[in-house]
Amino acid sequence: MNKYLILAGIALALASCGTQKTASVAAAEKAPEAKPVVEVTPELAEGKNLYENSCAKCHKLYEPVKFSKEEWAPILVRMQKKAKLDDVKMASITNYIHSQL
Template sequence: MKSKILILAAVTLLLVSCGTQKTASVATTEPVPVFDTTKTVALTPELEAGKNLYENSCARCHKLYDAKKFTQEEWKPILTRMQKKAKLDDTQMASISNYITSQL
């Protein structure tokens, strides 16, 4: 009886795994153009320092937001509020602010 149940379970598993296979999509002959909408900015040492501060200070408490998620006007109060929580001085905050502005 146990062997019949095991055989039935194996056959069922085989049928289910074969029945859920996805069909391969047909490749098109024309290449699809890919547009890079991200703006890449070569980071100066000052901007690199701001990036490091942003990544290390802000990521301690929450996920990092893409700079383009907010406008420059929206970033100002966010950074001011977070400066107090992250215990950053004005120089560090200016460095982070310059980095974020460079990414907009």
């Protein structure tokens, strides 16, 4: 009887060890892919400057990656009116934000 209990315990231990993921494997599976670094051109730098200076007048700035392109679209339209920015300045801000996604 003791042999069967010992064998059952060993089989259970082996089965549970073989199906568990290690912490490093689980972390690697959840880690997002590294985003390539985008070179900030003079045009993108202007958009960043406009974003930081125009938008921060009224509220805290959000990291561009906080929202998707689809989520940014209505936000930018709404904020353009409030900040009284022309289409050229808004295009510059939009290009900067999209470059960071």
